[in-house]
Amino acid sequence: MSILVRDISKRFGDFQAVDDVSVSVESGSLVALLGPSGSGKSTLLRIMAGLEVPDRGQVWIENENATYRPVQQRQIGFVFQHYALFKHLTIRQNIAFGLNIQKVAKAQVKQKVDELLELIQLKGLGDRYPSQLSGGQRQRVALARSLAAQPKTLLLDEPFGALDAKVRKELRTWLRDLHDRVHVTTIFVTHDQEEAMEISDHVVIMNKGKVEQIGTPAEIYDRPASEFVMRFIGETNIISSAKRHFPYLEISDHDRVFLRPHDLLIQSEPETNFAPAIVSSAFNLGWEGQAELLLKDDQKLIVKLERDRFDSLDLHPQKEVYVKPLKTRVFAEAI
Numbered sequence: 080m081s082i083l084v085r086d087i088s089k090r091f092g093d094f095q096a097v098d099d100v101s102v103s104v105e106s107g108s109l110v111a112l113l114g115p116s117g118s119g120k121s122t123l124l125r126i127m128a129g130l131e132v133p134d135r136g137q138v139w140i141e142n143e144n145a146t147y148r149p150v151q152q153r154q155i156g157f158v159f160q161h162y163a164l165f166k167h168l169t170i171r172q173n174i175a176f177g178l179n180i181q182k183v184a185k186a187q188v189k190q191k192v193d194e195l196l197e198l199i200q201l202k203g204l205g206d207r208y209p210s211q212l213s214g215g216q217r218q219r220v221a222l223a224r225s226l227a228a229q230p231k232t233l234l235l236d237e238p239f240g241a242l243d244a245k246v247r248k249e250l251r252t253w254l255r256d257l258h259d260r261v262h263v264t265t266i267f268v269t270h271d272q273e274e275a276m277e278i279s280d281h282v283v284i285m286n287k288g289k290v291e292q293i294g295t296p297a298e299i300y301d302r303p304a305s306e307f308v309m310r311f312i313g314e315t316n317i318i319s320s321a322k323r324h325f326p327y328l329e330i331s332d333h334d335r336v337f338l339r340p341h342d343l344l345i346q347s348e349p350e351t352n353f354a355p356a357i358v359s360s361a362f363n364l365g366w367e368g369q370a371e372l373l374l375k376d377d378q379k380l381i382v383k384l385e386r387d388r389f390d391s392l393d394l395h396p397q398k399e400v401y402v403k404p405l406k407t408r409v410f411a412e413a414i
């Protein structure tokens with residue numbers, strides 16, 4: 080089911096939580112709403128769900144204006160960070176809960192629950208109670224419960240936020256696999272860049288109630304639309320008055336240049352267009368090498384290198400090296 084929010088604004092008292100936001104989510108895609116705390120992600124999700132009414136703007140579901148349509152009529156399933164399962168019901172009974180309320184025939188309920196238990200890879204655990212499952216398993220049950228009613232869209236608000244880092248990582252790939260099997264349009268809120276970048280078809284980057292950029296993970300990383308996006312996604316070096324170090328760059332004298340730690344050439348010998356720098360520290364991280372360099376005016380640069388290159392350069396504190404940016408970005412000053 081496609082969802083389009085158009086020119087949505089929502090204010091709480093004096094606070095503008097969502098500020099003129101438009102987002103279009105294609106049917107069957109997996110989309111992340113990503114941004115720092117308080118950027119309006121959950122509010123936007125709740126407006127899509129019908130749990131919150133926008134002050135302005137519209138929500139279109141499958142090309143129908145659904146702005147004032149009640150939650151129950153939106154064919155939406157939810158999972159929240161702390162989606163408490165019913166403690167006194169078994170996993171099977173939890174998953175079947177909505178179907179039983181709808182008075183679906185017993186044999187059909189059993190079949191559906193079996194299918195869902197298989198889908199969430201908890202086949203043997205249907206007769207356990209929630210307290211007998213791990214946090215990650217419980218969230219999978221919560222997802223199965225929301226899928227039981229065959230929603231056309233799944234809205235997930237920090238679904239793995241309460242879990243530890245390792246389980247989180249496992250569950251996000253699991254969510255992508257699940258999505259590839261069931262193809263339900265899925266929109267999930269996260270403040271974890273890696274989570275959003277790893278599994279989404281499109282990422283919506285939010286900041287202070289506004290959309291900064293919408294794109295595929297590669298577009299967002301390679302062509303950030305703003306300084307905020309560049310700094311929020313991946314690591315970034317910022318060089319002030321970069322023209323002093325790299326006169327050949329086609330920038331103004333006082334422009335700040337942004338560049339990723341991987342987007343630098345580094346060598347031991349001087350060469351045209353390379354700026355001298357002194358290594359202040361170098362670490363072998365195992366899978367790659369990382370060095371901190373100081374340019375002539377003491378501006379810091381982080382460089383990340385493939386292991387072979389790192390080893391052959393023999394980087395160590397005080398060594399003089401020469402660097403040249405490969406890909407640079409300049410943004411208008413943030414207001």
Ligand SMILES: Nc1ncnc2c1ncn2[C@@H]1O[C@H](COP(=O)(O)OP(=O)(O)OP(=O)(O)O)[C@@H](O)[C@H]1O
Binds near residue numbers: 094096114115119123
């Ligand atoms: N019902 C409400 N009443 C008053 N203020 C609210 C309400 N809901 C949200 N807010 C405020 O609106 C802002 C945006 O909240 P929202 O939950 O949408 O942000 P978020 O990006 O999801 O942040 P987080 O990652 O911390 O959940 C916050 O400052 C929050 O305090």
